Structure formats: C-alpha cells, structure tokens
Amino acid sequence: MxxxxxxxxxxxxxxxxxxxxxxxxxxxxxxxxxxxxxxxxxxxxxxxxxxxxxxxxxxxxxxxxxxxxxxxxxxxxxxxxxxxxxxxxxxxxxxxxxxxxxxxxxxxxxxxxxxxxxxxxxxxxxxxxxxxxxxxxxxxxxxxxxxxxxxxxxxxxxxxxxxxxxxxxxxxxxxxxxxxxxxxxxxxxxxxxxxxxxxxxxxxxxxxxxxxxxxxxxxxxxIGKIMPVFYVRGKLAHVGQVYSGLNPINLLSEIIRRTELNPNFIEKVGTTTNPAPTWLYHKDRKMVYDVSLPIATCGYMSILPLARSPRSIMEELKEISIESFKKVIDDMNRHYKAYTEIAGIEFEPLPWEPKVKFYSELYNEAVADSGEEFKKAFKDLMDEIKERFNRNEVTIIESANMIIEKTLEYIKDKSPMVIIALTPPYYxxxxxxxxxxxxxxxxxxxxxxxxxxxxxxxxxxxxxxxxxxxxxxxxxMLVSSKDDIDYIEENMLMWGDIYYIPLEIIKEISxxxxxxxxxxxxxxxxxxxxxxxxxxxxxxxxxxxxxxxxxxx
Ligand SMILES: [Zn+2]
CATH class of the missing domain: 3.40.630.10 (Zn peptidases)
Incomplete structure (x- = not known):
C-alpha cells in the first residue's frame, strides 16, 4: 500500500x-x-x-x-x-x-x-x-x-x-x-x-x-437502457360513426399489453438477469375535448438490455406491433359484424391494413414524397425545438411527438400507422x-x-x-458494428441536435x-x-x- x-x-x-x-x-x-x-x-x-x-x-x-x-x-x-x-x-x-x-x-x-x-x-x-x-x-x-x-x-x-x-x-x-x-x-x-x-x-x-x-x-x-417511443396514428371519426374510424388508443393499448413485462426481453448474462420492459408514459394527442376519436396517441417504454443490440430489440418490437395491429383489425371486424347483424345491414370488411414503420423509414418516405420542402421544414422545426428544449419549455416526449408529426405531414400516405423510434437517453x-x-x-x-x-x-x-x-x-466501451451504430443514429429522435453520443470515439477508446x-x-x-x-x-x-x-x- x-x-x-x-x-x-x-x-x-x-x-x-x-x-x-x-x-x-x-x-x-x-x-x-x-x-x-x-x-x-x-x-x-x-x-x-x-x-x-x-x-x-x-x-x-x-x-x-x-x-x-x-x-x-x-x-x-x-x-x-x-x-x-x-x-x-x-x-x-x-x-x-x-x-x-x-x-x-x-x-x-x-x-x-x-x-x-x-x-x-x-x-x-x-x-x-x-x-x-x-x-x-x-x-x-x-x-x-x-x-x-x-x-x-x-x-x-x-x-x-x-x-x-x-x-x-x-x-x-x-x-x-x-x-x-x-x-x-x-x-x-x-x-x-x-x-x-x-x-x-x-x-x-x-x-x-x-x-x-x-x-x-x-x-x-x-446495464444498458433504451427508450423506444411509439406513435400511433389512427383514423378520425365522429363518435356516432365509430366504424369508419380507427381508435389509436385501442391499438397502442394492445401493443402495451403485449410488451409490458414481456419475458422475451429478459436476458441472463453471467451473474446478472435484467428486468423485463415496462411502460413509463402513455397519452393521447387530443388537446381539447370534442366528440371525435383522438387522431393519435403515443407512449414510451424503458428496456434495460444486457447483451442484446438495440436493433434486435426494436425489430422484435416491430413484429409485436404488426401482430397487435392485425389483432385489433380482426377484433374490429368481429365487432362490426355483430353490429351489422343487430342493425340488419350488410357487412363489408373494414379497409385497414397493418402498417408499422421505424422512424428512419418514415423519414426516408418524407424525403421521397416531399424532398427539399420537407428537409427545410424539418430543419426549422429542429431549430425551434433546440431553443425551446434548452429553455426547459418542452420535454423530450413532446419534442419527439412534434418531430414525428412534422414528418407525417410530408408523406402522402394518410392511413393509420404505428411509428417506432428511439428517444434519449441511450445507455x-x-x-x-x-x-x-x-x-x-x-x-x-x-x-x-x-x-x-x-x-x-x-x-x-x-x-x-x-x-x-x-x-x-x-x-x-462499445463493440457495436457500423450497422448497429447507423441504426441508432437514424432512429434516435433529436440525434445531433439536442442529443449526441460520440459512439465512434467510444468504440475507438474502448x-x-x-x-x-x-x-x-x-x-x-x-x-x-x-x-x-x-x-x-x-x-x-x-x-x-x-x-x-x-x-x-
Ligand atoms: Zn450515482
């Protein structure tokens, strides 16, 4: 000594x-x-x-x-x-x-x-x-x-x-x-x-x-930590015409029920077993009361991985979301059919298709559909968010919603869909x-x-x-492949503007x-x-x- x-x-x-x-x-x-x-x-x-x-x-x-x-x-x-x-x-x-x-x-x-x-x-x-x-x-x-x-x-x-x-x-x-x-x-x-x-x-x-x-x-x-955020866009309808709409609350609830404490995400590595995922936030995007379904809802969960890569976790979440989407459409059809039988009208299957995208896919679609116009609007929004975030006027989840909603504006497809992204922090x-x-x-x-x-x-x-x-x-330390690093950079909202991890440097000095x-x-x-x-x-x-x-x- x-x-x-x-x-x-x-x-x-x-x-x-x-x-x-x-x-x-x-x-x-x-x-x-x-x-x-x-x-x-x-x-x-x-x-x-x-x-x-x-x-x-x-x-x-x-x-x-x-x-x-x-x-x-x-x-x-x-x-x-x-x-x-x-x-x-x-x-x-x-x-x-x-x-x-x-x-x-x-x-x-x-x-x-x-x-x-x-x-x-x-x-x-x-x-x-x-x-x-x-x-x-x-x-x-x-x-x-x-x-x-x-x-x-x-x-x-x-x-x-x-x-x-x-x-x-x-x-x-x-x-x-x-x-x-x-x-x-x-x-x-x-x-x-x-x-x-x-x-x-x-x-x-x-x-x-x-x-x-x-x-x-x-x-x-x-232990690691990722925060996947889910944004679910439904289809607006007056409560008197519920069968013409798609309630995003229903869909996100299904996703939540299938992922909360889901043991598929438990790993045992060496002497450690990680806890299962849990949801930390769930809220619709309705700002005032009216007699319509909410247009969208969002939520985020926390996952604490041991050896599994964020990308592999996100791919499984996407699979679960697709299955949830299918289940919700099946249930809606079943319920609608029952209604048509009681009402004595003809049943026609509802038009919905399961659609789930990573944020990077949505972003690329907006670039393809709207090009420079979208890129400019995106940059303006990020400048605004950065300023307001630094004044503590806007939270991470609110910023995430603003980014996803802005991107959705610039794609042609207006059908219901689930967007999955990552929000800070990432460990x-x-x-x-x-x-x-x-x-x-x-x-x-x-x-x-x-x-x-x-x-x-x-x-x-x-x-x-x-x-x-x-x-x-x-x-x-970081041993992730270039692909995994790219995946995080493309799907992490606010990356580079408000939140940044020098992953390449960490890899170098591991x-x-x-x-x-x-x-x-x-x-x-x-x-x-x-x-x-x-x-x-x-x-x-x-x-x-x-x-x-x-x-x-
Ligand atoms: Zn401490």
Whole structure:
C-alpha cells in the first residue's frame, strides 16, 4: 500500500465535507458550483499547482448550461493508464424538508437527526447512533466515491517515481442525461493522443447496496437502457360513426399489453438477469375535448438490455406491433359484424391494413414524397425545438411527438400507422466479456480484490456482471458494428441536435470497466448515508490494490 491509513482517512474526510458542501443539483446551473471546488483542490495539491497543463475544466461541447468536466492527469512513468470517473451531480434536497439547509453538512445534519427533528426508520436510527455511518445528500451517491478518488490521487502525486498514469474525470448530469460523460469521451480521446496514454481500465466508485446477507458487490459492467417511443396514428371519426374510424388508443393499448413485462426481453448474462420492459408514459394527442376519436396517441417504454443490440430489440418490437395491429383489425371486424347483424345491414370488411414503420423509414418516405420542402421544414422545426428544449419549455416526449408529426405531414400516405423510434437517453450495455482477451487482466484483479477483502476485512465480495442502476460506465466501451451504430443514429429522435453520443470515439477508446465503491444506503432519500469504514478505510485500500496490480507490476 502506498499510503498511511490514518492520514488517508483525514484527507478523505476533508475532501468529502467540502465536496458534499458544494451544491450541485443535477440538471441545473448549480452544477457549475463545482468549478470553484476544483480550482481550490487543484491549488491545494502541489503536483497540480506545479503542472497547470495537467488539470482543467473541460467545456462540454454544446451544453445548454455551459457545464464543465473537471479533469486532471497524474503523469507518471510509462503509458499504462487508469481512468477514474465519478459524477458530481446530486439529486435535489427538497425531501429534507425543514432540515434542507443542513442536507449538505453531514455532521450538523446528524446532530439534528439525533435531536429527533425528523422521522427516521428503525434501521436509519440504529445506523445514526452506531456512529458507523455518515449522512447527507451525495455522501453516498456519489461524492463519497469521488472523494476517495481525489484523495488517492493526492497521495500518489507526492511520489516522483509513480508508475503509470491516472486520469480523473468528474462529470455532471449523471442523474439526468449524462451530458458530462458523453462530452468527456472527446476529452479522453484528446488526452490519449496528446500523452500516448494506454487506457487499461475505467474505474468508477458508485456505491453498492447490500442485501440481507450483507455481502458487498463489485461490478465489471453496466446495464444498458433504451427508450423506444411509439406513435400511433389512427383514423378520425365522429363518435356516432365509430366504424369508419380507427381508435389509436385501442391499438397502442394492445401493443402495451403485449410488451409490458414481456419475458422475451429478459436476458441472463453471467451473474446478472435484467428486468423485463415496462411502460413509463402513455397519452393521447387530443388537446381539447370534442366528440371525435383522438387522431393519435403515443407512449414510451424503458428496456434495460444486457447483451442484446438495440436493433434486435426494436425489430422484435416491430413484429409485436404488426401482430397487435392485425389483432385489433380482426377484433374490429368481429365487432362490426355483430353490429351489422343487430342493425340488419350488410357487412363489408373494414379497409385497414397493418402498417408499422421505424422512424428512419418514415423519414426516408418524407424525403421521397416531399424532398427539399420537407428537409427545410424539418430543419426549422429542429431549430425551434433546440431553443425551446434548452429553455426547459418542452420535454423530450413532446419534442419527439412534434418531430414525428412534422414528418407525417410530408408523406402522402394518410392511413393509420404505428411509428417506432428511439428517444434519449441511450445507455449502451457494457461488460468486460465483450472485450475478450483485453479484459483477462481485470478478471485476475477481481480475484485479487476478493481475496484481499477476505483476508483483511473478512468480507466476502461478490461480482455482478452488470451494475443495474444505470451508470456512466456505459460510455466506456462499445463493440457495436457500423450497422448497429447507423441504426441508432437514424432512429434516435433529436440525434445531433439536442442529443449526441460520440459512439465512434467510444468504440475507438474502448476499455474494460470496474465499479468499486463504498457501501451506501437509501440513495436519493433524506436518509442517504455511507458506511464510514468503507469510505475511510476499506474502499481506498481496494482501489489502491487495483492500481498497484495494474500500474505497478
Ligand atoms: Zn450515482
């Protein structure tokens, strides 16, 4: 070990209190408070005082809040490099109620809790009085892990013969759209080129939670996330003539019933099983009350894939939508037939055809039907959306609807149809297995961590192959084919205008990942807390072990 344990505890404590004390509510201008924190920290560390070119605040390209990614490089001997990442944004603090002003002052907050100023669960109360836990917004998620990273760099920077290199990247917006990490990929590529860095590992320190067995967990991958959006255009009809219309609510409901919790989308890879898909939103496009069927309806769902590509998932969703469409037409015909029998009129099958398109197909149809006229209208709309989105006047789903509706205007076909697209955010799934040979070394390090923890802390670490809480490690590697990347770019609404992931760059700098972080509880709640033994002693030792094994061979 390259540091004195008690000294390390003091450094971490100093860093975490200052870091937590800096207000950085996610997706807000408060995130920029971090700039002052980092300026002070850079100036505190002699190495960065003397090497101002090896630290900085990187401007996130095109960010509407002008947020930065604080970074630094501890340049030692050789090219082998470990990238430390953590996010500095934290979720809001309203849930602390009257104690909100103390939410970023852990010791004062704990005093107030001890005085009974807030109702706590039995477990939280026990932890509070045990003196083994530190409470406060962000102590666990994740300025605790962030402070461990800073403190290790502080210690290592005192060694003039440090072997290897450490890059630190602190990103905003992780709890929102990960603008920080998506931008940081560009920074990593330029550091790699400038200093000839060889990226061995991206090391994150998100907290882990424990189940009843109290076993700690490390992760060597991160679950993916895609958000397919469905726009269903029906056929308008007065409620008195229902059989001449097609109710889009009926059709989307069928699609929802066939996909919600559908086990076809469950995968088991290594030690991880992903949860089934679920719908997060469903709403018609009727703006005022009238006696017509709604013209359209839309909804989006969330799918958390492990190894499956977005394209393969979307193709299955398209199949399900076609089947749903057929079923709805069959049901409508059956119901209509019953009506004709009761009414004593002649039955003629309804004219509907199942029609389901990916957004890229719809877009190409609009270009074919309307050419330049459509392209101009599309560009104008995107300019408008970009402006309004950046002023927080329009949501992602509203923007998605506007784009699909604009595109539909420019195609000749006016029949009912289902459009399936992707909306931001998109998190690729990552696991070291995807990198084959390159990740072998990390597998060995994981075994070292397990035996070190067993021998020194009597703790039995387990390995999960995917961090299922969604993390920025999603942007550390990509093995998708060109076709799959193209598919995402063509079907992701707002791609390039409001939302962009440098997928080609990620593919180029791909590196193995690992998440080793302290034990945390009640993340995002007012009883958020981090285990002090992990924070001050155990986790720093495990991170030091990883660094020693990979850099100091
Ligand atoms: Zn987090």
């Amino acid at each position: 390259k540091f004195d344990k008690d000294n390390m505890k003091n450094i971490i404590e100093e860093n975490i209190l200052k870091y937590v004390g800096t207000r950085t509510d996610t997706n807000s201008k408060e995130e920029r408070n971090v700039e002052k924190f980092y300026e002070e920290w850079f100036n505190k560390v002699e190495y960065f005082r003397n090497n101002p070119d090896k630290r900085g605040l990187f401007d996130i390209p095109g960010d509407y809040l002008d947020r930065k990614v604080p970074w630094c490089l501890l340049k030692g001997q050789g090219n082998d490099t470990i990238v430390f990442i953590h996010h500095y944004d934290t979720v809001e603090t309203k849930d602390y109620g009257l104690l909100e002003p103390l939410s970023r002052s852990p010791y004062e907050l704990m005093e107030a809790f001890k005085e009974g100023k807030m109702e706590l669960s039995d477990e939280a109360k026990e932890d509070l009085f045990s003196d083994k836990w530190l409470f406060g917004r962000g102590v666990s998620d994740m300025k605790g892990g962030g402070s461990i990273q800073l403190s290790l760099i502080e210690e290592y920077s005192k060694d003039p013969n440090f072997k290897g290199n450490i890059v630190l990247i602190a990103v905003p917006d992780e709890e929102n759209l990960s603008a920080g990490m998506r931008g940081a990929c560009v920074l990593l590529k330029s550091l790699k080129e400038k200093y000839g860095l060889e990226f061995k590992l991206m090391l994150n320190s998100e907290p882990h939670e424990r189940e009843k067995d109290l076993r700690p967990t490390i992760y060597d991958g991160s 690729p799934s990552t696991n070291n297995l995807m990198l084959g040979e390159r990740a072998k070394e990390i597998e060995a390090v994981i075994e070292d961590i397990k035996s070190y923890a067993k021998n020194n802390f009597n703790e039995d670490y387990k390995v999960e192959n995917y961090f299922t809480g969604i993390s920025d490690l999603s942007y550390a 590196m193995p990942v690992l998440n080793v972080g302290p034990w945390g509880k009640d993340l995002h709640k007012y009883t958020e807390r981090v285990n002090k033994d992990d924070l001050f002693y155990r986790t720093p030792q495990l991170l030091d072990l990883v660094i020693t094994k990979l850099l100091d061979k």
